[in-house]
Structure formats: structure tokens, C-alpha cells
Amino acid sequence: MLKLMGFYAPRNLRIVRGEGQYLWDVDGRRYLDCHTSHGVAFLGHRNPIVVEEIRNQLERIMVLSPVFDSEVKDEVTKLLEMILPKHLTYFYLLNSGSEAVELSLKLARRITGRKKFISFINAFHGRTMGALAMTWNPSYRKDYDPFPWEVEFLPYNDVGAVERAVDDRVAAVIVEPVQGEGGLSAAKPEFLKVIRERCDRTGAFMIVDEIQSGFGRTGVLWAYQRAGIEPDILVAGKSMGGGFPVSMVAAREEIGAKIEAGAHGSTYGGNPLALAALKGGIKALLEDHVVEKAAEAGELMGRMLERVASENPESVRGVRGLGLMRGLELRWSPTPCIQELQSRGVLALRAGLTVLRLLPPYMITRQDIEELGKKLNESLKTLASRKTT
Numbered sequence: 001m002l003k004l005m006g007f008y009a010p011r012n013l014r015i016v017r018g019e020g021q022y023l024w025d026v027d028g029r030r031y032l033d034c035h036t037s038h039g040v041a042f043l044g045h046r047n048p049i050v051v052e053e054i055r056n057q058l059e060r061i062m063v064l065s066p067v068f069d070s071e072v073k074d075e076v077t078k079l080l081e082m083i084l085p086k087h088l089t090y091f092y093l094l095n096s097g098s099e100a101v102e103l104s105l106k107l108a109r110r111i112t113g114r115k116k117f118i119s120f121i122n123a124f125h126g127r128t129m130g131a132l133a134m135t136w137n138p139s140y141r142k143d144y145d146p147f148p149w150e151v152e153f154l155p156y157n158d159v160g161a162v163e164r165a166v167d168d169r170v171a172a173v174i175v176e177p178v179q180g181e182g183g184l185s186a187a188k189p190e191f192l193k194v195i196r197e198r199c200d201r202t203g204a205f206m207i208v209d210e211i212q213s214g215f216g217r218t219g220v221l222w223a224y225q226r227a228g229i230e231p232d233i234l235v236a237g238k239s240m241g242g243g244f245p246v247s248m249v250a251a252r253e254e255i256g257a258k259i260e261a262g263a264h265g266s267t268y269g270g271n272p273l274a275l276a277a278l279k280g281g282i283k284a285l286l287e288d289h290v291v292e293k294a295a296e297a298g299e300l301m302g303r304m305l306e307r308v309a310s311e312n313p314e315s316v317r318g319v320r321g322l323g324l325m326r327g328l329e330l331r332w333s334p335t336p337c338i339q340e341l342q343s344r345g346v347l348a349l350r351a352g353l354t355v356l357r358l359l360p361p362y363m364i365t366r367q368d369i370e371e372l373g374k375k376l377n378e379s380l381k382t383l384a385s386r387k388t389t
């Protein structure tokens with residue numbers, strides 16, 4: 001019998017439909033989706049603007065090599081210009097976050113000529129070999145060495161460690177402004193500022209990985225903007241395609257201008273359907289004021305989670321994250337709580353060993369958040385009573 005490789009623990013839930021912030025299972029049961037397929041469906045399931053763009057594109061052409069020009073490519077270039085910082089003047093599209101991280105590292109390796117990278121404890125940057133080398137979790141790395149480059153992992157938010165470690169042997173420092181998989185720690189502005197300063201002083205590139213935190217999820221367009229710095233390379237993915245696989249690398253003029261034909265490539269990167277999805281994603285972001293709505297909903301989420309934390313001190317250590325990239329740090333594994341929530345019609349996921357992660361779509365309502373708070377409370381109380389009996 002043919003079987004799927006077991007890289008993910010199954011949830012035993014058969015989903016048949018998604019709309020906005022909700023999913024429905026085969027029995028017609030509705031779920032509030034705070035899993036969003038690892039944060040992809042931030043624009044909601046089947047966002048109407050994204051669906052319309054993909055549908056229109058399907059009627060015209062589905063595949064076109066990057067060597068050809070097209071109207072949709074021109075449109076996406078104009079839209080990207082509206083959401084990228086002005087100093088990032090080159091971009092390239094790929095299909096997954098790992099591929100985009102891989103390209104950012106290859107650019108740093110090739111242009112600086114250096115072979116050492118700096119990453120951080122609890123960082124997650126993907127699973128392809130270059131990206132995996134930057135990913136901290138020892139269980140993800142186990143048995144896959146040797147990696148293509150030397151990596152030093154520093155404690156996250158440790159300014160002194162950055163000052164000591166970033167020297168002129170370093171090709172790039174790669175950092176998540178909010179660590180997604182690793183436990184929802186948010187970077188302090190001075191931490192990102194010191195990385196920027198050390199990179200300026202030593203000629204290393206600062207790569208900001210916004211694959212999970214970007215595109216408005218934390219209540220600002222790009223989470224690094226809170227620190228008032230500018231990266232040399234910005235990497236994005238997940239939300240931007242509205243559910244369609246799209247990722248992006250954007251780079252400074254001096255980096256982009258040094259790229260030669262043949263130095264990288266991708267058969268499917270920036271294919272017409274992906275371009276249409278990205279066009280729809282950016283239009284949705286701008287037309288529906290997604291960033292502002294995520295900031296507002298994020299405030300409500302934060303307050304609700306603080307309340308839940310204060311009502312469940314026996315289970316909760318604290319609230320993590322920013323905007324709609326939120327979590328509760330628990331005193332034990334989040335898996336039983338995720339199961340309890342699922343049985344109550346809420347889908348969530350974990351981050352690191354102890355954090356319950358919630359990545360809802362931007363259109364989550366006040367009522368959804370109140371309902372979520374109630375179900376979190378019930379789930380935590382149920383688990384706590386089970387532990388004491």
C-alpha cells in the first residue's frame with residue numbers, strides 16, 4: 001500500500017472547505033483557523049481578490065519561462081514597489097520560503113566571497129540544506145551534516161554576542177524579527193540596530209527573514225520596521241500569495257547589480273499563476289487595509305491572551321509575540337491544549353517546546369477573539385484539572 005511519508009503528526013481531521021477565517025470538516029463542523037496552514041492563510045481562505053486574479057490568469061496562460069515578458073509580471077513589479085522599502089531595488093520570486101532563504105544565502109556567499117554565517121538560537125529558516133544550516137533545532141539538523149557553510153548560533157536578543165561575533169569573516173547575519181517556529185520571541189529594536197551597525201562596519205549582509213512575520217501579520221507591514229533599520233536583503237513568503245506558493249527575495253541595488261545570468265534560477269519561480277496570486281495578495285493587502293486591521297485585531301488578541309494567562313497561572317507562563325503572531329508560553333507541551341482546542345472548534349499550532357501558537361487571518365473578529373478566549377480558558381482548565389486528579 002502506498003503511504004505518505006510521516007514528516008508531520010496527523011491531526012485526524014478531514015477538511016473540505018475554507019472561507020475567510022474558518023474551515024469546515026467533512027461532517028460540516030466549523031473551525032476558527034488559527035493554524036492557517038503554518039501561517040499561510042493570513043489573508044483568509046479563498047480571499048476573493050486572490051481567487052479572482054488566479055481565475056483570470058487560468059483563462060490565459062498557466063506556465064511561462066522567466067525569460068519571457070508578460071503583463072502580469074509588469075503589474076506585480078509595480079505592486080511590489082508599493083510595499084517594498086525604496087532601497088530594495090531588485091527582487092526575485094520563488095516558490096517556498098526555504099528556496100528564498102537559500103537564494104539570500106547564496107547571494108551573500110557569492111557577493112561577499114565569505115563563507116561564515118551568523119544565525120540565532122531557536123531560529124527557523126527552512127529545510128533545504130543551506131536554509132537548514134541556519135535553522136537551530138538540533139532534531140531538524142540531526143544526521144544531515146555536513147552543511148554547505150559554517151554557522152555560528154548566537155543567543156537571540158543578545159546585543160553583546162552580536163558585537164563580539166560579527167567580524168569581517170562573516171558573509172551575512174540572518175534574523176527573524178519575530179521567531180516563528182522557535183517560540184515567538186520578538187526582537188528588541190536595539191538588537192536589530194546592533195546587527196545593522198555590525199554589518200555596516202564589517203561588510204556582512206543583514207538578511208531579514210520575514211517569511212512568517214511579514215506582510216502585515218504583526219500589525220506593521222514588515223516587522224523589522226519597528227526598529228527603524230533597513231536590511232540588505234529581505235526574504236518573504238507564506239501570506240503574500242494568499243495560499244498559493246510564492247516567495248520573494250528583495251535586495252539592495254549594489255547586490256542586485258552584481259547578479260549575472262546563470263548564478264541562480266527556478267523553473268517555476270514567478271510562474272503566471274504565482275504572479276496572479278501575488279498580484280491578488282498585494283491588492284488585497286492594500287485595498288482592505290490589512291495592516292491596520294491586523295494591528296487592531298492584534299491588540300484585542302493581546303489583551304485576551306493576557307486575561308487568559310492571568311486566569312490560568314498554573315498552566316501559563318506568559319504571552320508571546322506581536323500583532324496576530326501570538327502565543328501562550330505554557331508550563332508543559334502545547335500538544336494536549338492544541339487537541340482540546342481542536343475538539344472545541346479552534347485550530348492552533350505549536351512553536352518550540354512549550355509555546356501554543358496562534359496565527360489567525362487578519363479578518364478575525366472581536367467575537368471570534370472572545371470565543372477563542374473562552375475556549376482557551378476551558379481547554380487550560382480541563383488540562384489543569386486532569387493534572388491535579
Ligand SMILES: Cc1ncc(COP(=O)(O)O)c(C=O)c1O
Binds near residue numbers: 099
Ligand atoms: C521564518 C521562516 N523562514 C523560513 C521558512 C521556510 O518556509 P517554507 O516552509 O515555505 O520552505 C519558514 C516556514 O515556516 C519560516 O517561518
